[in-house]
Each structure stands twice: as C-alpha cells, then as structure tokens.
C-alpha cells in the first residue's frame with residue numbers, strides 16, 4: 055500500500071464473496087472527515103445485503119439495486135478508528151480516536167434538517183449506501199458523525215453503532231412501565247443480548263427472554279427474570295402466568311412470521327409490539343384485533359444520532375453487560391460472513407484492519 059492507495063473489501067456482484075480491491079485513498083473536502091479504520095464489526099445485515107435482496111413475504115422480495123443500493127459497495131457500518139485527515143471546514147482533530155455514526159441522511163430534506171435522518175428517503179448510510187468500514191479508510195460526510203468514545207472499550211464503542219444502537223432505540227420505544235409490567239425480548243442472538251444488557255437502565259418492568267435455542271436461553275437466563283422456549287406448546291400460557299395477564303410490550307428481534315404472531319398473541323390490552331428483526335416473511339393479521347385490544351405495532355430501525363450520543367453516555371457511566379466480542383483479521387472477511395451465515399458465531403465478530 056502506498057500513501058495514496060487503500061485496500062477495501064467490496065461487493066462487486068450480488069451474492070458473491072467480497073473482493074479485495076486496491077483503490078485511491080479518499081481526500082476529505084469541506085466538512086468531511088477521513089477516518090483510519092481500526093476495527094469494523096460484522097453484522098448479520100451485511101450478510102443479507104451481500105445477497106442483494108430481502109424476502110418481503112407473500113412471495114415478494116425487494117432487489118436492493120432497485121432501492122438505490124449500487125455496486126461496487128464497500129460494506130461495514132460498525133466503525134471505530136482515528137481521524138486521519140479533515141476537510142478545510144471540518145472541526146475534528148487529526149489523531150483523535152472516534153466511533154462513526156453510519157446512519158446518515160441526505161442532509162437537505164425536511165427530515166434531515168429536523169434531525170430525523172432515519173426518515174430520510176435518500177439516505178447515504180455508510181456501509182449500506184456509501185463506502186463503509188471494511189477498508190483501511192472511510193470517508194465520513196461531516197464531523198458531526200464522528201464521536202469520541204473515551205472511557206469505553208473501542209470494540210464496544212464500534213458495536214454500539216449498530217447492534218447496540220438498534221437495541222437501545224427499540225428499548226427507548228417501550229411504553230412507561232412499573233415493576234408489575236412485563237416486557238418480552240424475543241430472540242436471544244446478538245441484538246437480544248445487547249438489549250438484555252441495557253434494559254435494566256431503561257425500564258422497571260419484569261424481563262422475559264424468548265428464543266428457540268436452549269444454549270441462547272441458558273445464556274440469557276442469568277440476566278432475565280425468566281426465559282421461555284417458543285417451541286414449548288405452553289409458552290404463551292407460561293408467559294401469561296409470569297406476567298399476570300399479557301405482556302405490556304414485546305420487542306421482536308427476529309422478525310419471522312412465527313415470532314411476530316407469538317409476540318402479538320402475548321400482548322395484554324394496550325400492549326405494544328416493536329419489530330426490529332429483518333429475517334423476513336409475511337403474515338395474515340386480524341385487523342379488528344388492533345382496535346379491539348388497543349394494540350400498537352411499530353417498527354424500529356437502528357437509531358438516531360441523538361440516541362447514539364445517549365447510548366455512548368450510558369456506556370461511559372454504567373457498567374453494561376455486553377455481548378462477547380471475537381477479533382479476527384479483516385482479510386478473513388468472507389470466512390467471517392460464512393460463519394455468521396451458518397449460525398456459528400455467538401456474539402459479535404470485529405474485523406480488525408491490517
């Protein structure tokens with residue numbers, strides 16, 4: 055690698071392994087910040103994105119190429135590193151350790167101006183729309199998206215940008231609760247466990263974890279008030295017993311028809327189902343059920359820049375149980391993807407830049 059070049063790992067054709075590409079190192083202009091990548095977390099969604107489509111249920115799917123995601127694309131959105139160079143207008147200090155907020159909007163539309171970038175219709179998120187963190191360097195459009203993470207382990211800060219933030223933003227949508235209420239975390243994978251580590255800081259409610267994997271349930275049981283196997287025929291009855299009726303809220307970190315239906319059935323009147331998981335599929339919903347039981351069904355996608363700041367502050371202040379983190383060289387990125395696809399990864403893998 056010479057001074058003006060960098061390595062990156064790109065999707066060049068949907069559904070095929072990432073290609074190592076030697077390209078030009080970007081030069082930041084205006085408010086842009088160039089970050090030297092130290093590590094980038096590998097997310098299940100990277101594996102989905104590489105495939106090039108999402109199952110929307112009912113035999114429908116979305117081709118990513120048709121919603122403005124174009125190739126070649128450097129994936130990777132849980133980025134931690136140091137400021138390497140700044141544009142002439144950017145207020146960031148070269149050499150400063152930073153974590154990158156990747157969920158960036160166009161910056162121009164009314165949503166972006168109001169600070170609701172997640173609702174931007176033309177996002178330029180790093181690692182899903184623009185070049186991301188599986189590279190030596192990543193170009194960040196504005197200094198406001200690079201944040202200091204002093205007092206936090208660098209790899210924990212990196213994972214906060216997606217799995218941590220997704221869990222946190224979903225928890226922030228929980229209705230106000232007392233110790234008599236019950237919240238269900240459906241799915242004890244990376245996201246569910248991240249939520250479990252944070253939830254006691256955000257609600258007084260009783261916490262029940264539901265999954266279909268005995269090993270994951272065992273891991274979750276230590277921190278939850280109860281853990282239930284969704285495959286048990288009496289899992290709904292047991293939840294009702296634990297909750298003294300139904301749950302105030304269910305957060306579905308899986309997003310399969312089975313989990314969505316289980317979650318909706320578990321709610322008490324006035325309850326909320328918050329859907330986070332993107333596994334895909336569709337379901338038939340009884341429409342009168344929503345008004346008759348006064349239910350709320352809501353989606354939650356990653357989290358806002360403000361929520362990211364709040365989460366970093368929380369991680370700085372409080373000891374938070376985090377998911378196990380495994381470090382592997384970025385050059386092994388395709389093997390890491392395969393391990394995730396095969397369900398062989400418990401917790402988070404951090405790809406360490408060379």
Ligand SMILES: [Zn+2]
Pocket residue numbers: 097098099100131216217
């Ligand atoms: Zn992610």
Ligand SMILES: [Zn+2]
Pocket residue numbers: 159160161162163164165166171174175176
């Ligand atoms: Zn916008």
